[in-house]
Amino acid sequence: MIAGLLLAAALAGGVLPREVTIAGLRGEVRLAVRLDGAGFPVLAAGPLIAALEGQVRLDSTAWAEVVISRQPFRFLVGAPLYQFSNQLLPLAGAASLARDSLFLPYQFIAEIIPYYLGDRYRWDARGARLVELRGRTTTLAGRAAAEPARLPNGLLPGHIVTIDPGHGGVDPGNPGVFFPRGTHEKQVTLQVGLLLRDELKRRGIGVRMTRTTDTLIALGDRGGYCTEACDLFVSLHVNSLARRKGYTEIRGFETFFLAEAKTEDAARVAQMENDAVRFETGQDPSQTVGGLDFILKDLQLNEHLRESARLAELVQRGLEGVHTGESRGVKQAGFMVLTTARRPAILAELGYSTNPQDGRFLTTRSSQKSMAASIADAIVEYLLEYERKTGTAADSGSRR
Numbered sequence: 001m002i003a004g005l006l007l008a009a010a011l012a013g014g015v016l017p018r019e020v021t022i023a024g025l026r027g028e029v030r031l032a033v034r035l036d037g038a039g040f041p042v043l044a045a046g047p048l049i050a051a052l053e054g055q056v057r058l059d060s061t062a063w064a065e066v067v068i069s070r071q072p073f074r075f076l077v078g079a080p081l082y083q084f085s086n087q088l089l090p091l092a093g094a095a096s097l098a099r100d101s102l103f104l105p106y107q108f109i110a111e112i113i114p115y116y117l118g119d120r121y122r123w124d125a126r127g128a129r130l131v132e133l134r135g136r137t138t139t140l141a142g143r144a145a146a147e148p149a150r151l152p153n154g155l156l157p158g159h160i161v162t163i164d165p166g167h168g169g170v171d172p173g174n175p176g177v178f179f180p181r182g183t184h185e186k187q188v189t190l191q192v193g194l195l196l197r198d199e200l201k202r203r204g205i206g207v208r209m210t211r212t213t214d215t216l217i218a219l220g221d222r223g224g225y226c227t228e229a230c231d232l233f234v235s236l237h238v239n240s241l242a243r244r245k246g247y248t249e250i251r252g253f254e255t256f257f258l259a260e261a262k263t264e265d266a267a268r269v270a271q272m273e274n275d276a277v278r279f280e281t282g283q284d285p286s287q288t289v290g291g292l293d294f295i296l297k298d299l300q301l302n303e304h305l306r307e308s309a310r311l312a313e314l315v316q317r318g319l320e321g322v323h324t325g326e327s328r329g330v331k332q333a334g335f336m337v338l339t340t341a342r343r344p345a346i347l348a349e350l351g352y353s354t355n356p357q358d359g360r361f362l363t364t365r366s367s368q369k370s371m372a373a374s375i376a377d378a379i380v381e382y383l384l385e386y387e388r389k390t391g392t393a394a395d396s397g398s399r400r
């Protein structure tokens with residue numbers, strides 16, 4: 001976007017103003033422009049946010065959340081980054097703390113607010129004035145009238161979830177020791193995936209499938225189905241164990257979110273699912289997962305981890321209500337399929353095909369349906385929570 005250009009021009013031309021004016025509908029406020037330790041122009045957050053009738057909150061992880069016009073902008077204190085609408089974006093200079101006061105980059109009022117909130121604010125560069133526009137529905141009544149109708153479950157319309165039924169085509173997934181003859185993991189994940197699609201649609205949520213037939217989609221491509229206009233990515237799988245003493249006794253379900261594997265068992269499951277890469281190009285899967293470190297850093301910054309962990313928790317809890325096997329909990333591991341999704345992403349292992357009870361449960365239509373319904377309910381709960389937390393969708397439904 002335009003980040004930095006105006007600012008660079010202002011600095012080069014020496015036209016950086018000593019103060020800016022916030023021209024609100026109820027009066028004008030003047031604020032001094034200061035330079036931070038690195039020489040970048042900043043404004044004291046307190047008076048700025050008061051003038052914009054916004055709110056600010058510092059959380060323990062060093063993010064400052066600034067809500068203007070009910071839109072949350074999140075600044076990473078000390079780093080030239082901010083987050084808006086689930087996207088992490090660069091800044092010329094960082095938000096900073098000095099003597100317990102928060103300072104925000106000048107760029108926030110000169111570029112970011114006029115860019116994202118252009119229907120409400122205009123930046124007059126010559127006069128260094130941020131002007132609030134008249135005739136907007138800023139009254140409570142106006143807002144209520146402008147808010148789109150909610151679905152019966154309380155969600156705003158427009159959410160989209162990508163469902164990824166694991167494996168497919170020449171990659172059968174695990175062979176399904178206790179599945180009916182000829183049934184492999186890939187069929188079960190597709191059956192549950194299609195049922196989940198129906199359940200989500202019934203709840204007013206749009207669905208994108210990585211596959212609807214018995215076909216192979218490359219692991220690295222699956223996450224690409226969930227980028228801009230997608231809220232969540234849900235990959236479905238069935239677990240299995242290698243033949244060893246007592247291996248058929250292990251059963252149950254677990255939900256993963258992307259992170260470095262914490263335990264040996266989590267690493268084993270990740271390795272097994274990542275192994276599907278060999279069906280695509282003959283690549284060594286351990287090589288392909290090598291890029292994880294880089295992606296993880298990105299994910300940690302943009303908070304997908306926290307969101308993914310929350311979604312995983314709700315899905316796992318939902319499955320606990322319907323599954324006859326043991327709840328093996330929420331876990332983290334490095335799944336390649338999750339690394340390319342640009343939204344919160346989870347992977348559910350719905351049970352063990354190497355256990356007779358799980359094998360029957362996973363291939364019974366009624367239990368497939370109840371698993372799908374519980375996952376759909378968990379997704380609704382997650383999205384409701386997300387809407388409440390951000391308050392963004394409630395304004396215009398602009399968040400997708």
Ligand SMILES: [Zn+2]
Pocket residue numbers: 166167173174185236237238273
């Ligand atoms: Zn699998």
